[in-house]
Amino acid sequence: MTLTSPLDGAGAAPLASDGRSQRLTPSADPVLEIKNLSVDYGYDDDPVHVLRQVSLTLGRGEVLGLAGESGCGKSTLAYAATRLLPPPGLITGGEVLFTDRSGVKTDLLRLNDTQLRASRWQDMAIVFQGAMNSLNPVYRIGRQIADGIRAHEPKTTQKEALERAAELLDLVGIAPDRLKSYPHQLSGGMRQRVMIAMALALDPQVLIMDEPTTALDVVMQRQIVEQIAELRDRLGFSVIFITHDVSLLIEIADRIAIMYAGEIVEDAAALDVYHRPRHPYSSALLHSFPPLRGPRRELIGIPGSPPDLSKLGHGCPFADRCEFAFDACAKVNPQLVFPNVPGDDPRRAVACLRHDPSAVRAVGEEPPPVPPELSLT
């Protein structure tokens, strides 16, 4: 058991000099706090730093969207937080604090194997990217839902577990007689629903969904997303929804965190990100797909490609592709700070030197003003 450090008390003012550890807790009642999580790939002397000091807080009952390009570390974050990182991934630092219903905090990264097994699925369940391959092809789906239940509740009989599985299938809109089906007898959408039903089997408080709809067509995507939102309202779990599809996130998420090159660059309420992006990358992401409603806007791609994580220098990793970059961007890697726009929601944060004059002054330069594109109100 680890208690939160006093620095994390809600209401503390965000300080530019040490933005990461003193960021405001966006929710007064966090269920999952990821703090300064770092992940390397490779065991040799020169590992690739895939996650660099990522901090993220998930409030109880909240849907947190995690967006970013391929390879930015979204899935790695999900795997690291659940300690499912396949080799050669290695968690090199940080904490993943889980708060259970009675308010006791546990650091998932410091549990031993037995405790970890007991915590998995019970506290935090995960729905993976590959809907097609997430089910064991040789077992009936009923058995696969039931074995998860029985692993955590050994007193449950197989019959009771299967009854629960039938209820769970009903919850996601699949006929209970499908319990006897094998995975290959189900469509992709049904398999993903089965995975959601399976994830809800032990009434977890956190559901991590790693691109749950990527392999599905748009109609099925919409149904699944609506179903998740509806189940969340009914059952009250919290969701970390990982996707590269920002337009989808705006529909479902309460809050969105944008990731770039293994770091979180912006963290704000969903509508704020959508209407008032503060980071040049968020702004560019939003201009790379057509808006669902409202006036049409010009579509602009993001020039260049994501940086090679093994060759990152000192400066801002986005500087090479950023239209607002200036001299200091090559020297200082920006920390998450409160945006330099008066009247913004105090709980939002952005990692951009345009919003961080004190960091620019620290390297002896005159901070340029915040461009109008990054200070929309």
Place this chain on the structure above:
Amino acid sequence: MRFFLRRLGFYVITFWAAVTINFFIPRIMPGDPVRALIAKNQGRISTDAESALRTLFGLDKDTTLWQQYVDYWNLILHGDLGTSFTYFPTPVADVIAGAIPWTIGLVGIATIISFTVGTLIGSGIGWRRGTWADSLLPISTFFSAVPYFWLALIAITIFSVTLGWFPASGSYDRSLVPTFSWEFISSVIYYGTLPALTIVISSISGWILGMRNMMVTVSSEDYVTVAQAKGLSERTVLFGYAARNAILPQVSSFALSLGFIVGGTLIMEIVFSYQGIGYYLFTAVAAKDYPLMQGIFLVITVAVLFANIVADFVYGVLDPRTRQEG
């Protein structure tokens, strides 16, 4: 159920084709078996015996090829495979019936041990890849790369000649009368240990490697990660999810190797003078004993077919996807 019936139908047709080919090939070959036999014995059989031999081979009657074919089927279905030259006048069926239990007993048990142990070791190594367990691989590969006859001869040199732990040849103590007594059975086990051991050593690496590689592939499948995420015990994840799927290709190769048990251990039976079917095939070839050869080939064909049937059924039970109707 329809799946199994369809497969069965397929095998009946294959069996018919195999027997038909077995029937026609000797008849398509040029030459007269009686003349060949007399020429081979170079005057030791008098020419007067020629008509007697013709009667024995059924060549005296002027029957059509079709009639012969029907007769052949009739005889096969009654278990009559003709008369052996070398073991005259023992029928071929009796020679084979006497040899087959030895081969199936020894090689069958050795193959099952090799498969079971190899698959278990392979699952373990594949599950913990990158640890010290990987160093077992080159050792087992070395033994399978060694030519079998050489491995067997070395084993005889070390364990029979030098150390004297095991007999060098034979299948049981010839002073004993074959009965179901403990004394006889223990003698069979004692004589069989060395041949069985050499078979296991030379074949186990194939099972280890196959299973290990499949385990590595399957371990990175999403459903294994999901099983871990569900908090199932390591045992359940390993055997219920990873090994359960990794074993599927192993099962088909196992069934195929079961089929080759009957014919494929010629060298072992020659080196150890073990009185199995391979040993008889060897003597039959050396003595140009066509009826015995043909009978053994037929038995081998049937064994391979039967093993395939078993493989198909086991696979159908293990993998629901192959049971798909339609």
